[in-house]
Amino acid sequence: MQCDRIQSGCTQCSRQKITCPGYRDSSQLRFRDETGVIAHKVQIAKKKRSYLPATPSAITSSPSGSETSPLAAVSESQDDVEDIPLSPLCLDILAEPTAITYFMTSFIIASPFEEYLPDLYQTDPLANDAVSSAIRATSFATFALRVRDASYMKTARSNYAIALAQTNAALESPQAAVLDRTLAAILLLGLFEAIIFSGRQSPESWTAHTLGALELLRIRGKQQFQSKLAQHLFIQTITNIRTSCIQRLVPVPAECLKLHNEAMQFLDPDDPALRIGPIIDRAASIRAQAKEHxxxxxxxxxxxxxxxVVALMDSLEPEMRYKIQPKEETPAWAYLGLSYHYPSHRVAKFWSAIRMVRMFVNELIWRGIALGFGQPHPNTSRDEAQCDTLCKCSYLENLKQLAVGNMTEVATGVLASVPDFLEPTGNRGKFCPSARTLIWPLNILLTSPVYSGLTRKYAIFMLNELARDLNLPQAVNAAAFRGESEDAEDWLHLYHLA
Structure with missing residues (x-):
């Protein structure tokens, strides 16, 4: 019997004189992730594929002759799939809904796309525009990594080329250029570049897409803040730029800072990305100055x-805080026997951003003092100077030790967060897709001699585990090639933003 969803309880429950349990959120019914099951069936089908063209009936008809969707067709029993000869094109058709479902329900968890992309896609899933093509491109790219099949990456690149052409065409139109879907397409193109990036070089294509999105924000003007979707797009674009700058040791562009200040009157000041945004701006500026002068x-x-940053941490609401897991719920391999649990992986990602800022600034404090900056008697040792406790060098030494303590605390936070990214079940690998956001902070732990040998060893071990489980070998290669060139680490922020 179908529920009529009448408020405040359905008629069917009323007739049976039982309490209505309430209605499930319809937004939760849009996608069901059966990636593991369907990917397995598609892989079996590939092994038995013939290279004869598939007939329409083999794709769209059930044995009874009734029409069914590609997703329903591939969801039949394993024996049925094995008996159907499939061409490469047919496999792409069958895999597309599975790839999109995996992308929407698993891959974008903890990313800004999670907030709006499923709804944007559902408004017109059959649209033939840049957003739809970009979604197919990123979906097939992430699916290729998930099932470890390069043939799907070929399909992803084909869709990327289509999306790029469609986006360029939209940008040439004054009317289409300022649409939310155009900006969303640009952000998705940047995501695709992040997904396929192999490391060991500067991510020029991703940076180009990001700076192009910044120019689009300027053109869109104040009217872009009239919808929640537009606000999400603005915050995501600004955050991408800020994060890129702090990693690349360059200041945040003045145009970006200006746009942020103008936009604040339209945005929610309690948004986590906006709360930490100005802190990232200043950290990027300090790092850039320290590099040049x-x-x-x-x-x-x-x-x-x-x-x-510490004041921001102390001011966070309960729903933004983590809890230390009891010992019985902590894996035996957890760092120092500690395991942090977060309300969501988006909250965990926010804390990663906080910790990375603290890593950067405390490393700068420690290294600057170690190199003798600001010493009142730089050419004389402290003992030789016979200075008193009020001497500036005493303060600097204490500040240096404080920085070491802060870095140790932050490192513990990073490593204790790793267990929270384990899959709840063991059928999809050890780590969930959002665990890729750990790659950047784990690599930072390898950049300074301040971090203990145990810390560095554990970070390398976890990077190897993540690289294997998520099929991202470049994650651990960054550690191996550290110091080889300035570009060796110039792309690690992509994992945090993807």
Whole structure:
């Protein structure tokens, strides 16, 4: 019997004189992730495929002759799939809904796309525009990694080429250029570049898409804040730019800062990305200055910024905080026997951003003082100077030790967060797709001699596990090629943003 969904309880429950349990959120019914099952069936079918063209009836008809969708066709029993000869084109048709479902229900969890992309896709799933093509491209790319089949990556690249052409055509139209779907397509193209990036070089294509999106924000003007979707797109674009800058040791563009300030009157100031955004701006500026013109004043700027980050941490609401798991729920392999549990992986990602900022600024403090910046008597040892406790060098030494303590605390937080990214069941690998957001902070733990040997060893071990489970060998290669060139680490932020 069909539920009529009348408020505040359905008629069917009323007739049976029972309490209506309520209605499931319809948004939760849109996608069901059967990736593991269907991917297995598709792989079996590939082994038995023939290279004869598939007939329409083999794709769209059930044995009884009734029409069915490709998803329903591939969801038949395993024996049925094995008996159907499939061409490569047919396999792509069968895999598309599975790839999109995996992308929407698994891959984009913890990313900004999670907030709006499923709804945007569902508004017109049959649209033949840049967004739809870009969704197919990213879906097939992530699916290719998931099932470890390069043939799907070929399909992904074909859809990417189509999406790129459609996006360029939209940008040439003054009317289409300012549409939300055009900006969403650009962000998806950037995501595709992040997915396929092999590392060990500067991500020029991704950066080009990101800077192009910044220009689009400027053109879109104040009217872009009239919808929730547009606000999500704005915040995601600004966050991508900020994060790229702090990793590449360059200041955030003035145009980006200006747009942020103008937009704040339209946005929710409690949004986590907006709360940490100005902190990332300052951290990027300090790191850029330290690279080009290191001066003692930067040590104190970094100190003040770290204090602001701590204040932000202390002000977080309960729903933004993590809990330390009891020992019986902590894996035996957990770092120092600690396991942090977060309300969601988006919250865990926010804490990763906080910790990485603290890593950067405390490393700058420690290294600057270790190199002698700001010392009142740089050519004399502290013992030789016979200075008192009020001497500036005493303060700097204490500040240096404080930075070491902060870095140790942050490293513990990063490593204790790893168990929270385990799959709840063991049928899809050890780590869930959103665990890719751990790759950047784990690599940062390898950049400084301040971190203990145990910390570095554990970080390398976990990077190897993530690289194997998520089919991302470049994640651990970054550690192997560290110091080889300036570009060796210039792309790690892509995992945090993807």
């Amino acid at each position: 290191p001066v003692p004043e930067l040590i104190y700027q970094a100190r003040d910024l770290d204090q602001e």
